[in-house]
Structures are given as structure tokens and as C-alpha cells.
Amino acid sequence: MRGKIERVIVVGAGPVGLLTALFLGQRGIAVDVVEASDKVNDSPRGLAYGSAAVSVLSRAGILNKVIERGYVPADVSWRRPNGEFIVGFQVPKISLSGLPSIVMLPVGSLSPLLVEEIQKLDNVTLNWNHRVLGTGQDENQAWVEVEVEEQGSKVTKRMTAHFVIGCDGGSSAVRKSIFGSNFPGWTWHKQLVVVNAYMNFDGLNLSDIQWVVDPENWYVIGQINKKGLWRLVYGETLGLSVQEIKDRLPERLRRTLPGNPEPGQYQIANVTPYVCHQRCVEKMRVGRILLAGDAAHLNNPMGGLGLTTGICDVGSLVDCLFGIGGGHASLDILDKYDQERRRIFNEVVDGLSTANFRRIMQDPDQFIEKDPSYKLMMASGGNATMSAAQQQVDQSLGCDLTRFYDKPIAFGQE
Numbered sequence: 001m002r003g004k005i006e007r008v009i010v011v012g013a014g015p016v017g018l019l020t021a022l023f024l025g026q027r028g029i030a031v032d033v034v035e036a037s038d039k040v041n042d043s044p045r046g047l048a049y050g051s052a053a054v055s056v057l058s059r060a061g062i063l064n065k066v067i068e069r070g071y072v073p074a075d076v077s078w079r080r081p082n083g084e085f086i087v088g089f090q091v092p093k094i095s096l097s098g099l100p101s102i103v104m105l106p107v108g109s110l111s112p113l114l115v116e117e118i119q120k121l122d123n124v125t126l127n128w129n130h131r132v133l134g135t136g137q138d139e140n141q142a143w144v145e146v147e148v149e150e151q152g153s154k155v156t157k158r159m160t161a162h163f164v165i166g167c168d169g170g171s172s173a174v175r176k177s178i179f180g181s182n183f184p185g186w187t188w189h190k191q192l193v194v195v196n197a198y199m200n201f202d203g204l205n206l207s208d209i210q211w212v213v214d215p216e217n218w219y220v221i222g223q224i225n226k227k228g229l230w231r232l233v234y235g236e237t238l239g240l241s242v243q244e245i246k247d248r249l250p251e252r253l254r255r256t257l258p259g260n261p262e263p264g265q266y267q268i269a270n271v272t273p274y275v276c277h278q279r280c281v282e283k284m285r286v287g288r289i290l291l292a293g294d295a296a297h298l299n300n301p302m303g304g305l306g307l308t309t310g311i312c313d314v315g316s317l318v319d320c321l322f323g324i325g326g327g328h329a330s331l332d333i334l335d336k337y338d339q340e341r342r343r344i345f346n347e348v349v350d351g352l353s354t355a356n357f358r359r360i361m362q363d364p365d366q367f368i369e370k371d372p373s374y375k376l377m378m379a380s381g382g383n384a385t386m387s388a389a390q391q392q393v394d395q396s397l398g399c400d401l402t403r404f405y406d407k408p409i410a411f412g413q414e
Contacts, residue, residue, distance in 0.1 A: 005029050005325040007161040009144055011132055011174050013040055015107050016293030016310045017167030018114035022060055023318040025124035029325065032159055033124065034146060036131040036168075040115060042108035044194045044270045047222060047231055048073075048209070048304030049103045051095040051391060052398035053311035058099055065113055070105030071226060073208035078374070080364045081214045083204045083258030087368075087377045089390075091208075096391045104208070106196075106224060106231075107307065127159075132173040135164055135289055142288035144174075165290045165317070170277070172295035178286050185279025188300060188357070192276055193245055195232040196224065196269040204259055211302075211360045213367050217256035218360040220302065229269065232257070233301070235361075236273065246271050276300040278354060280345050284313075285338040292317055297345045302356035305349050305397070312398040313341055319401045328405040336404045348396055 008024055010017045013035035021031045049057065049066075057063045077088030095101040118124045130146045133156065137143065142164040146157050166174025175183070212219035220233040234252070236245055249271065250263045277298040284291045293310030300306075320337045323329030359371060367374055 005162045005321060007032070008321070009034060009142070009159055009161040009164045011035075011144060011164065011166050012168030012172075012293075012295065013037070013111070013115075013126065013128075014167060014169060014293070015046075015110050015114065015307070016295075016314055017165070018111055018118060019056075019060060019311065019314045020165055020167060020292065020318065021124050022062075022114055022117055022121075023314065024321065025118060025121040026060075027318075027322060027325070028123065029321075031124040032161065033118075033126045034130045034132060034144060034159065035126070035128050036173075038128050040108070040111035042111075043272050044106065044108065044196045044231065045272075046107040046301065046304060046307030047104055047224065048307065049105070049311065050304060050308040050397060051097055051099065051101050051394045052396070053308040054095075054099050054101075054103050055097050055395075055398060056311050056315035057103070059315065060117075062113065062117060063099070063103075066103055066105050066110065067100070069109055069113060070103055071223075072100045073102050073104055073223070075207040076209045076211075077207040078211045078213055078360075078367070079206075079258065081212055081217050081256060081258065083206065083212075085205075086213065086364060087374055088207060088210075089377060089380070092391075095394070097395060101391060101394070102209075102304075104222065104224065132168070132177070135166075135174055135177040137164070137288045163288050163290060163321070165292060166295045167292050168295050170294045170298050172291070174289065175281060175291055175295050178283075178289060179281060183279050183281065183298075185277055185298070188276040188278070189238060190235045190276065191238045191240065192274045192301070193234055193236050193249075194270075194272045194274060195234075195249070197230055197232060198228045198267040198269065199230045199232075199261065200228065200265060201230070201259060206258070212258065213360050213362060213364045215361055215363060219257065220360070221258070238275075240273070242271070242273060245273055274301075276357075278350055280342060280350070283338055284341055285334045290317060290334065290337070292341075296341070297349070299345075299349055299353040300357045302353055302360070305353045305356075308394075308397055309345060309349050312344075316341055316399055316401045323402065323405045328402075330406070333401065333404050336401055340399050340401065344397060344399060348393070352393070 007030040078086045133145045143160040222231045280297040292313040
């Protein structure tokens with residue numbers, strides 16, 4: 001198939017699905033976004049977008065709005081549990097790509113922004129309360145079977161398009177419809193707790209982002225905005241209920257957080273536990289059904305690599321679809337999408353995110369003595385600007401699949 005793509009179904013109204021729909025809608029393709037919930041998910045999840053994802057957000061025309069609602073961090077550091085600085089780097093305002101190196105905005109704030117942009121398009125429809133039961137396809141089209149409520153009763157409908165894209169997260173119904181329970185990889189024997197809280201860290205001279213290194217009392221502490229809202233991530237015992245985690249939180253913060261705050265010195269906004277995985281599907285393309293973001297791969301959140309990788313999936317996938325729709329590529333380019341995006345996850349993201357997590361779960365003196373990243377940063381001065389090598393690693397999470405177009409694009413036809 002080459003030529004016009006008339007309609008695409010995107011399953012999942014998270015940042016990956018909504019960004020995919022926005023790109024396609026901007027190109028005049030009709031899109032049905034199918035979401036099981038009745039609104040976007042605003043729970044505390046991803047926060048940081050690396051330079052490769054920043055480039056994709058810029059392409060979509062929303063980067064300035066993302067920065068307006070978030071901010072560009074100035075520095076990153078590694079610290080002891082008492083807050084003492086060990087090593088770090090300054091984040092360059094402009095990366096090798098000519099755009100910010102890192103942008104901070106919670107996913108729960110990005111998704112409403114994407115909804116606002118989508119609602120300006122009359123060819124994209126947001127279908128809330130549509131639960132996917134299954135998928136199917138033939139040579140010319142793909143479809144989803146969805147459960148919806150009509151006049152007080154649940155009914156099943158079929159929605160059809162040229163392609164179905166599963167962006168419906170780690171428990172993806174689209175992925176399960178193809179592969180069942182098969183999702184190769186493993187699970188961390190840690191429960192992560194993500195806390196959004198209004199904190200006063202005055203006097204500690206914290207960076208915008210820091211990693212607190214300790215075998216037991218490690219933290220990731222990141223500033224969400226300039227109004228005192230911070231993101232805290234730490235580890236808890238597996239199997240605790242949400243209420244048990246909340247009950248233990250004040251003592252945990254008083255005993256282990258830099259500054260040792262008492263309960264009256266902060267205000268908790270959200271507490272959300274997560275179990276972390278390192279997983280990747282065997283295929284991100286099966287015929288006319290495609291997967292992107294957490295529906296295709298999962299990794300721990302250390303370094304924002306999951307969110308960045310999912311956004312980069314979108315940039316690669318829409319280029320493939322634009323190539324097919326514009327007659328510059330056949331359906332075979334979708335195999336390149338599958339191969340390249342899985343290669344990047346397996347060869348870069350999986351190992352890097354795992355190393356990031358294990359790095360903070362060690363004794364700080366061991367980190368200083370043995371960790372290669374510490375030695376690299378010290379070789380640059382211990383608090384210098386992020387190196388070109390680090391920036392290149394960040395950029396490697398994206399990939400330009402237009403190089404696989406088999407018909408050159410004339411100037412002005414991009």
C-alpha cells in the first residue's frame with residue numbers, strides 16, 4: 001500500500017497516544033482516539049523530557065507551550081543522604097540539537113495541553129469511556145472491538161481504520177490482543193513511591209534534579225515547578241497498601257530526606273506507588289497494528305528514559321505513516337520502525353535505565369570510588385556543563401526513519 005491514509009485509530013489518551021493523534025491530525029488524517037477512562041490520567045508519573053523528546057515536541061509545534069507550563073532545569077547532582085553535594089553538572093540551555101537539553105513538565109499537565117491542541121482540529125475525535133476488547137485486521141484495514149455504554153446498557157462496537165496504534169500503557173489491551181500475556185523481561189523487586197509535595201528546601205542549595213545515593217534511603221528529588229512543588233521518588237517494601245505507605249511516609253521523610261522535615265513543614269499533593277519492569281515486546285508491528293510507548297516497552301523511571309523513549313517512538317512512527325501516505329514508502333517501512341525502536345530500547349534504554357537505578361542504590365563512598373559516571377564527571381571538573389558525549393547519548397534515543405523512504409521528497413513536500 002502507498003498513498004492516502006484516510007483514518008487511524010489510536011488506543012490510549014496518554015501523552016504518547018495524544019501526541020500521535022496530534023501529529024496525524026495536523027497532516028489531515030482522520031483520527032479516532034479510543035480511551036477506556038472518562039478523562040486523562042493526572043496521577044504523578046513521568047516528568048522529564050530528554051533532548052530527543054524535546055525535538056519531537058518541537059516538531060509538533062507545542063514545545064514553547066510545554067516550557068511555559070513547565071521549565072528548563074539548570075543543574076543535576078548526586079548527593080549523600082544529608083544533602084551533601086558529591087558531583088553534578090550544569091544543564092546547557094541549548095543542546096547539540098539547538099533546543100533545550102531537558103524540559104520538565106508532569107505528564108499529567110502535558111496530556112491536557114495535548115487535548116487542547118487536538119480540540120482545535122476537526123478531524124480528530126476523542127472517544128472517552130471506550131474500552132478495547134480486542135483487535136483484528138485484514139490486508140486493507142484494521143479494527144478494534146470496543147465496549148461502550150448506550151442508554152444505560154453496555155454494547156460492543158467495531159471501529160475500523162487503515163491502522164490501529166496501541167498507546168494504551170503497560171497493561172495494553174492492544175498488546176494483549178496480539179501477544180496475550182507474553183511481554184518478555186523482568187520485574188524489579190522494589191516498589192517505587194512517587195510523591196508530589198510542596199517542600200521548603202531553603203538552605204540546602206539543592207539542584208533542580210538530584211539523585212540521593214544510598215543502599216536503603218536513596219531518593220530522586222526533582223523540582224516540578226518554581227512554586228515550591230517537588231517530586232520525590234523512593235523505594236518501599238513490596239506488598240504494602242497505599243494507606244500503609246501513606247502512614248509510613250511522615251517518619252520516612254523525617255528520618256531520611258535531606259533536611260529531615262517535620263510533617264508541618266510540607267504539604268503532600270499526591271502519593272502513588274508503582275512496580276517497575278524492564279520489558280520489551282517481540283514485535284512493535286504486526287501487520288496494520290502497531291505499538292508505541294509503554295504498550296511496547298517498560299523500564300524504571302530513573303532518568304526519564306521511559307517518557308523520552310515513548311515520545312521518540314511517536315516521532316519515528318508518524319514519519320513512517322507520512323511516508324506511506326505521501327507515496328514515499330511502502331508498508332515495509334513499518335518493519336524498520338519495529339526494528340529500530342526495539343534496537344534503541346534493547347541496546348540503549350534498558351541498560352542505561354538499569355544502570356541509573358543501580359547507581360543510586362549503593363554506598364556513596366563506593367559510588368565515588370568505583371562508578372565510571374562519577375569519574376567522567378570529575379574529569380570534566382565535577383560540576384561542569386553536560387558533556388557533548390552525554391548529549392549524544394540523549395539524542396540517540398531518537399531516530400530519523402525518513403532515511404528509509406524509497407522515493408525522494410521534493411523541497412516543500414515535507
